[in-house]
Amino acid sequence: MNKGVKSIETRxxxxxxxxxxxxxxxxxxSFMKLAGLSAGLALAKGLVTxxxxxxxxxxxAAEESDQPSxxxxxxxxxxxxxxxxxxxxxxxxxxxxxxxxxxDPQPDFVLFGxxxxxxxxxxxxxxxxxxxxxxxAPVHMMVGEHDWFxxxxxxxxxxxxxxxxxxxHKGVHFVTVMSVGEKDFWTARGMTPAERMQTVAGxxxxxxxxxxxxxxxxxxxxxxxxxxxxxxxxxxxxxxxxYKYYRPWxxxxxxxEEVQAILKPFQHVTVIHGxxxxxxxxxxxxxxxxxxxxxxxxxxxxxEGLPTLTIQMNRADPFDQFDGCGDGxxxxxxxxxxxxxxxxxxxxxxxxxxxxxxxGGKHDAPPRxxxxxx
Amino acid sequence: xxxxxxIVLAVLPLALGGIVLAQxxxxxxxxxxxxxxxxxxxxxxxxDGKTTAEIPGVKEGETPTPEQARAAVDALMDEWRRRxxxxxxxxxADAAQPKGGAPPAAAPPAADVQxxxxxxxxxxxxxxxxxxxxxxxxxxxxxxxxxAKAFGGTIGVxxxxxxxxxxxxxxxxxxxxQVQLGRVALLRDMINWCIQNPTRGKPLADxxxxxxxxxxxxxxxxxxxxxxxxxx
Numbered sequence: 270m271n272k273g274v275k276s277i278e279t280r281x282x283x284x285x286x287x288x289x290x291x292x293x294x295x296x297x298x299s300f301m302k303l304a305g306l307s308a309g310l311a312l313a314k315g316l317v318t319x320x321x322x323x324x325x326x327x328x329x330a331a332e333e334s335d336q337p338s339x340x341x342x343x344x345x346x347x348x349x350x351x352x353x354x355x356x357x358x359x360x361x362x363x364x365x366x367x368x369x370x371x372x373d374p375q376p377d378f379v380l381f382g383x384x385x386x387x388x389x390x391x392x393x394x395x396x397x398x399x400x401x402x403x404x405x406a407p408v409h410m411m412v413g414e415h416d417w418f419x420x421x422x423x424x425x426x427x428x429x430x431x432x433x434x435x436x437x438h439k440g441v442h443f444v445t446v447m448s449v450g451e452k453d454f455w456t457a458r459g460m461t462p463a464e465r466m467q468t469v470a471g472x473x474x475x476x477x478x479x480x481x482x483x484x485x486x487x488x489x490x491x492x493x494x495x496x497x498x499x500x501x502x503x504x505x506x507x508x509x510x511x512y513k514y515y516r517p518w519x520x521x522x523x524x525x526e527e528v529q530a531i532l533k534p535f536q537h538v539t540v541i542h543g544x545x546x547x548x549x550x551x552x553x554x555x556x557x558x559x560x561x562x563x564x565x566x567x568x569x570x571x572x573e574g575l576p577t578l579t580i581q582m583n584r585a586d587p588f589d590q591f592d593g594c595g596d597g598x599x600x601x602x603x604x605x606x607x608x609x610x611x612x613x614x615x616x617x618x619x620x621x622x623x624x625x626x627x628x629g630g631k632h633d634a635p636p637r638x639x640x641x642x643x
Numbered sequence: 644x645x646x647x648x649x650i651v652l653a654v655l656p657l658a659l660g661g662i663v664l665a666q667x668x669x670x671x672x673x674x675x676x677x678x679x680x681x682x683x684x685x686x687x688x689x690x691d692g693k694t695t696a697e698i699p700g701v702k703e704g705e706t707p708t709p710e711q712a713r714a715a716v717d718a719l720m721d722e723w724r725r726r727x728x729x730x731x732x733x734x735x736a737d738a739a740q741p742k743g744g745a746p747p748a749a750a751p752p753a754a755d756v757q758x759x760x761x762x763x764x765x766x767x768x769x770x771x772x773x774x775x776x777x778x779x780x781x782x783x784x785x786x787x788x789x790x791a792k793a794f795g796g797t798i799g800v801x802x803x804x805x806x807x808x809x810x811x812x813x814x815x816x817x818x819x820x821q822v823q824l825g826r827v828a829l830l831r832d833m834i835n836w837c838i839q840n841p842t843r844g845k846p847l848a849d850x851x852x853x854x855x856x857x858x859x860x861x862x863x864x865x866x867x868x869x870x871x872x873x874x875x
Contacts, residue, residue: 350798350799354798354799355798355799355800356798357798357800357841357843387799471789471803471807472803472807472808473803473807473808517808518807518808566804566805566841567805568805568807569805569806569807569810569811571810572810584811586823587805587833587836587837587840587841588823588840590841642810642811643811643813643816
C-alpha cells in the first residue's frame with residue numbers, strides 16, 4: 270500500500286469521516302459554526318439540502334449530558350483470503366484501517382472483532398496482521414471461528430497471544446471472551462482440519478456444533494471478574510453474540526445464560542460482539558449488546574429471533590461492495606455504558622445510544638428502517 | 644436397429660400402454676423375453692410381458708414405417724383388450740409394482756372420482772418419484788450455490804456467504820425493475836449479475852443446468868411466500 274498517494278474517493282471519505290467524528294464531540298456553539306460550514310459545502314457541491322449530513326441528529330448528541338469519557342474504534346470480520354486470490358476483501362480491510370487512522374482525535378485503542386481470516390490459513394492471518402500493523406492506535410485482538418478451526422487457534426495464538434484476556438482502561442474493566450468454541454463434530458466424521466474449517470465457515474449447515482464459551486472459558490471469566498468491583502463499568506468483547514438469536518446460523522452462544530449469570534452482579538455491562546455483520550442491538554436485564562459491522566459483506570437478518578430493540582439497518586445494495594459494511598466506534602460514557610457508532614460505508618452513520626437501551630427503546634431511538642429485509 | 648427406430652416405436656405406443664421392444668440389443672435393463680418370429684420378422688412386446696406382435700415384412704434390424712409401427716401397436720392393444728376384457732392398463736401397471744418397504748399407497752380412488760384419463764392416471768408412487776427428482780434438482784442447486792468453483796467464481800466467494808439459506812434473494816419479487824440495471828430483471832439475471840460481480844465469474848447461459856438448479860434451490864427456499872412480482 271502506498272501511503273503517500275490517496276485516491277479522490279479515499280480523501281472524500283476521510284473528510285466526511287473527520288466531519289462526523291468531529292461533530293460527535295463539539296459544543297453547541299462550534300456545532301452551529303460547523304453546521305454553517307457544511308451547509309456551505311453542500312451548496313458548493315450543488316446539493317439542494319444539507320440533510321445528507323444528518324446535522325439535526327448530531328445536534329442532539331452535542332447536548333447530551335452523559336459525555337463520553339473516551340472512545341475506542343473497531344474493525345471486524347475482514348474474512349481475508351490470500352491477496353492473490355481475493356483483493357476485494359483486502360481493499361475493504363484497508364479502507365477500514367484508513368478510516369480509523371483518519372479519526373481525529375485518535376481513539377484510545379482499536380478492537381479487532383475476530384474473523385481476520387476466511388479459512389484460518391497462515392497466509393491469511395499473516396496478511397491480516399500486516400494490514401493491522403498499519404493501524405496507528407494500539408490494537409486489541411479477538412479471535413473468530415474463521416481464525417480458529419483450521420488448527421484450533423494454534424497459529425492465531427502465536428501471532429496475537431492468548432484468546433481470553435482482560436485489561437483496565439480509564440476505570441473500565443475490559444474482558445475478551447472466546448465464545449466460538451464448538452463440541453467435537455469432526456472426529457466422528459473423519460474430517461480433515463481443512464474440512465472442519467470449511468464446515469464452520471458456512472452458516473447454513475447443520476453439521477457443525479453451536480458456539481459456546483465452554484466450561485473452562487466460563488471458569489476463567491469467573492476468576493477474572495472475582496477481583497473486579499461490581500460498580501466498575503464492564504465491557505465484554507465476544508465474537509458471537511452472548512445471547513441466543515438464531516440457532517440455524519449460529520447467531521448463537523449455547524451457554525449464553527450461564528455467561529449472562531456471571532455478568533449479572535455488575536451494574537454496567539456492555540457486550541460488543543462480531544460475527545453477525547449487521548446493525549444489531551439487544552438488552553437482557555443489566556447487559557447491553559451491540560453488534561459490529563463487517564468490512565467484507567453484510568449478513569441478512571435472520572428470519573426469526575431478532576431482538577425487539579434492534580432497528581434494522583436498511584438492506585444492502587448488492588451493486589455496491591461497501592454498502593452494509595463498515596467499521597465504527599464506541600464512546601464509553603461517564604456513566605459506564607456506551608454509545609455505539611455504526612460507521613456504515615456509503616450511508617449515513619447510525620448511533621445506538623445507551624439511553625435508548627436503558628429506556629427500553631422509549632428514548633433516543635436510532636433512525637428507523639426504510640428498506641427492511643425480505 | 645437405429646436410435647430413430649427406437650424413438651418411433653417408443654413414442655407411438657406411449658399413450659396406449661407402454662410397449663417394449665423385443666430382442667433389443669440394449670443390455671443391462673430387465674426385459675421381457677419375446678418369442679422369436681419363425682419368419683425372422685421384427686417382434687414387439689407389450690409391457691405386460693405376455694402380449695407380442697410381429698411386424699410383417701420388417702426384419703430384425705430394419706426400420707418399420709410409421710404406418711407399420713402404428714398397426715403393430717394397435718394389434719398389441721387389441722390383443723391385450725381381448726385377453727383382459729374391461730380392465731384398465733394403468734390400474735394393472737400400478738398393481739404390478741412391488742410393495743415391499745414402500746409407504747402404504749394412498750387409499751383406493753373413491754368411486755365418484757373422475758378416471759379413464761391417461762394424464763390423471765398416476766399413483767402415490769409416481770408422486771414420490773417426482774418429489775424425489777425435484778428434490779434432487781434442488782439439492783444440486785444448493786451444492787452449486789455453496790461452491791464458488793462449481794459456478795465459476797474466481798475469488799473464493801460463494802452465494803451462501805451473503806445469502807445463507809438463500810436469504811434475501813426474494814425470488815418472489817421477480818420480474819421487477821432493477822433500478823441499478825435500469826431495466827426489468829428476472830431472478831436469473833440477478834444470479835448472473837452476482838456471479839459476474841461479487842464472485843467475479845463468467846455469466847452462465849440461460850439454459851445452463853447450474854443456473855436452472857440454483858433457481859430451483861432459491862425458489863424452494865421461499866416456498867409459501869406470496870408471489871409479489873415487481874416488489875421493491
